Amino acid sequence: MSETILEVQKLKKYFPIKGGILNQTTAEVQAVDVIDFVVARGETLGIVGESGCGKSTTARLLMQLIKHDDGEIIFDGYAVGKSGGITTREMRKRMQMVFQDSYSSLNPRLPVESSIAFGPIVHGVNKSAAQKKARDLLIKVGLNPELFSRRYPHELSGGQRQRVNIARALALEPEVLILDEAVSALDKSVEAQVLNLLMDLKAEFKLTFIFISHDLNVVHYISDRVLVMYLGRVVEIGDVSAVYNYPKHPYTRALISAMPSMDPKKRTEAVPLVGDPPNPISPPSGCRFRTRCPFSEDICAIKEPILIHTDLKKRQSSACHMGDPDSGHSRTNLNGLPK
Amino acid sequence: MSTLSTNSSKNLDAGQIITDSPSYWSSVRSNLKNDPVTIAFALILLSLLLSAIFADLLAPLDPYKTNMLKRLKPIGTEGFLLGADELGRDMLTRLIYGGRLSLLMGISPVVAALLIGGLLGLTAGFVGGKVNMSIMRVMDVFYAFPSVLLAIAISGALGAGIFNAIISLTIVFIPPIARVTESVTTQIRALDYVEAARASGAKSLTIIRVHIISNVAGPVFVYSTSLISVSIILSSGLSFLGLGTEPPQPEWGLMLNTLRQSIYVNPWVAALPGVMIFLTSLSFNMMSDGIRSAMDIKL
Numbered sequence: 131m132s133e134t135i136l137e138v139q140k141l142k143k144y145f146p147i148k149g150g151i152l153n154q155t156t157a158e159v160q161a162v163d164v165i166d167f168v169v170a171r172g173e174t175l176g177i178v179g180e181s182g183c184g185k186s187t188t189a190r191l192l193m194q195l196i197k198h199d200d201g202e203i204i205f206d207g208y209a210v211g212k213s214g215g216i217t218t219r220e221m222r223k224r225m226q227m228v229f230q231d232s233y234s235s236l237n238p239r240l241p242v243e244s245s246i247a248f249g250p251i252v253h254g255v256n257k258s259a260a261q262k263k264a265r266d267l268l269i270k271v272g273l274n275p276e277l278f279s280r281r282y283p284h285e286l287s288g289g290q291r292q293r294v295n296i297a298r299a300l301a302l303e304p305e306v307l308i309l310d311e312a313v314s315a316l317d318k319s320v321e322a323q324v325l326n327l328l329m330d331l332k333a334e335f336k337l338t339f340i341f342i343s344h345d346l347n348v349v350h351y352i353s354d355r356v357l358v359m360y361l362g363r364v365v366e367i368g369d370v371s372a373v374y375n376y377p378k379h380p381y382t383r384a385l386i387s388a389m390p391s392m393d394p395k396k397r398t399e400a401v402p403l404v405g406d407p408p409n410p411i412s413p414p415s416g417c418r419f420r421t422r423c424p425f426s427e428d429i430c431a432i433k434e435p436i437l438i439h440t441d442l443k444k445r446q447s448s449a450c451h452m453g454d455p456d457s458g459h460s461r462t463n464l465n466g467l468p469k
Numbered sequence: 470m471s472t473l474s475t476n477s478s479k480n481l482d483a484g485q486i487i488t489d490s491p492s493y494w495s496s497v498r499s500n501l502k503n504d505p506v507t508i509a510f511a512l513i514l515l516s517l518l519l520s521a522i523f524a525d526l527l528a529p530l531d532p533y534k535t536n537m538l539k540r541l542k543p544i545g546t547e548g549f550l551l552g553a554d555e556l557g558r559d560m561l562t563r564l565i566y567g568g569r570l571s572l573l574m575g576i577s578p579v580v581a582a583l584l585i586g587g588l589l590g591l592t593a594g595f596v597g598g599k600v601n602m603s604i605m606r607v608m609d610v611f612y613a614f615p616s617v618l619l620a621i622a623i624s625g626a627l628g629a630g631i632f633n634a635i636i637s638l639t640i641v642f643i644p645p646i647a648r649v650t651e652s653v654t655t656q657i658r659a660l661d662y663v664e665a666a667r668a669s670g671a672k673s674l675t676i677i678r679v680h681i682i683s684n685v686a687g688p689v690f691v692y693s694t695s696l697i698s699v700s701i702i703l704s705s706g707l708s709f710l711g712l713g714t715e716p717p718q719p720e721w722g723l724m725l726n727t728l729r730q731s732i733y734v735n736p737w738v739a740a741l742p743g744v745m746i747f748l749t750s751l752s753f754n755m756m757s758d759g760i761r762s763a764m765d766i767k768l
């Protein structure tokens with residue numbers, strides 16, 4: 131059993147945009163543009179970033195719901211979909227996903243029990259055993275099977291549905307759970323309950339979480355490490371305490387300074403993010419953040435800052451020229467910047 | 470962060486059920502119960518269907534027995550409740566028997582087209598990409614012709630006869646059913662529960678069986694029912710033109726044609742087959758509309 135459960139190498143996905151009479155590719159959305167990261171067994175890796183930065187695409191690539199253009203996914207030491215590795219089907223049994231929209235992720239024509247039992251049945255468990263499993267899981271997610279197992283999705287509240295979705299994801303006894311904005315659509319109080327449920331389940335089933343959210347507070351609360359994405363790239367990754375307290379990348383700084391905080395001492399004077407991110411069809415050359423970065427210099431347009439962070443012992447890395455003394459940027463001592 | 474770590478997470482929702490809302494099908498049923506128009510038309514259809522099936526028991530006379538003395542007797546003649554046709558055959562008898570062929574020729578093309586077009590649309594919608602393109606382009610070619618012209622052209626090419634008329638109407642209805650099925654399937658395939666099913670490692674056929682068909686069937690079925698009303702009219706039209714049934718078989722469209730010459734002698738009798746065609750077609754249309762709104766389907 132290795133310490134690393136998941137390793138992503140040079141993962142890339144461009145979505146073609148079709149047009150014209152011949153329906154040919156006229157442009158490409160650079161949704162995920164070569165990202166690398168590792169996930170340690172038993173940790174919660176948070177993924178944050180503005181809407182449209184490629185978080186969901188990353189999740190779908192990991193689950194192989196969409197095919198990557200390039201790169202490799204290595205699950206527990208085995209390359210996925212490669213000879214000598216493991217098949218997509220084997221990987222999916224060990225890694226499951228919870229989607230954002232609790233309603234559209236349940237079949238409206240099936241009672242929730244059948245939705246939960248579907249996965250085990252697909253993997254050869256007989257029907258009655260799968261149903262028993264579904265009922266046991268309903269208890270685990272805090273829903274009384276006597277009341278809920280025969281109900282249809284539209285009869286449940288958003289929080290209850292998301293509990294069902296969590297039960298469904300756990301039905302295959304996965305080791306890794308990807309949660310793509312799984313609590314984002316819920317009311318604050320329900321969100322807190324479901325988050326606590328997730329933490330309990332994580333401890334009980336020794337799960338590894340990949341927790342995707344645009345909400346930095348929630349990610350701070352639940353994650354051990356955090357990965358910050360911007361326009362299809364990883365701009366910063368590291369331990370939550372390091373990244374939140376000492377953000378190195380100007381984008382991370384801007385995100386964190388924009389976080390609503392109750393503590394007046396924590397309110398910063400750092401420049402908030404202005405405007406929208408550039409179009410992922412034609413992203414800026416070099417550093418993708420440079421068009422919104424207050425410290426942008428010529429070098430930023432020419433040279434692309436690289437981030438490769440595969441050593442789990444390293445606390446923090448960022449993809450910014452200011453963090454690299456040899457980059458040619460005039461400010462290379464990031465920590466000296468006003469926070 | 471204190472707001473997040475409130476009370477324990479377990480058993481919070483266990484007791485609360487927001488609404489004791491009925492299941493989908495029971496709400497559809499109660500919607501239908503409160504819709505007298507749909508029920509009325511459904512009852513009309515049921516009686517038409519039953520009278521066609523039990524024509525042997527219901528019809529007062531022999532549909533083929535001619536009687537030159539009774540030619541074109543008006544409605545209400547003794548022993549000829551709805552009058553007699555141009556050869557003195559009892560109209561009521563022939564209208565009852567006529568329902569057999571007319572309903573068969575109206576319904577069977579839609580059933581056949583539902584099977585074939587449904588399969589094509591399901592395949593195109595689920596597989597997507599180039600497969601979708603090739604299937605749907607072929608459908609579009611057929612769809613580009615007005616259905617009446619297409620039916621006449623194919624029937625003309627195949628030659629007259631019941632079977633050929635059914636085949637030509639089947640070909641007419643495959644493209645629209647395939648289109649509707651394709652668009653509903655494409656919509657459903659993109660939903661998260663289908664993604665979740667794929668993520669659980671299920672094979673495509675299992676996903677189609679468990680998750681796609683159950684959600685595509687409703688709208689496609691309702692749409693197909695609405696096509697029956699068109700099919701009844703088209704098949705009668707083919708018979709009227711001599712491309713469907715052949716005399717002396719009783720069939721509403723054909724009856725309308727042979728009575729055409731008598732329209733000035735006895736317009737009421739001559740109009741009767743038309744009334745039957747209209748009533749049947751209207752009933753199918755109204756019923757499918759009622760079911761559609763009861764099921765809350767948007768097409």
Ligand SMILES: Nc1ncnc2c1ncn2[C@@H]1O[C@H](COP(=O)(O)OP(=O)(O)O)[C@@H](O)[C@H]1O
Nearest residue numbers: 145159161180181182183184185186187188410
């Ligand atoms: N199927 C798709 N086809 C084309 N573009 C897509 C598709 N899915 C996502 N995108 C684009 O890829 C980018 C990243 O999207 P996504 O991964 O959903 O972002 P996030 O989850 O971070 O909000 C967006 O610009 C989005 O419009």
Ligand SMILES: [Mg+2]
Nearest residue numbers: 185186187311
């Ligand atoms: Mg998303």
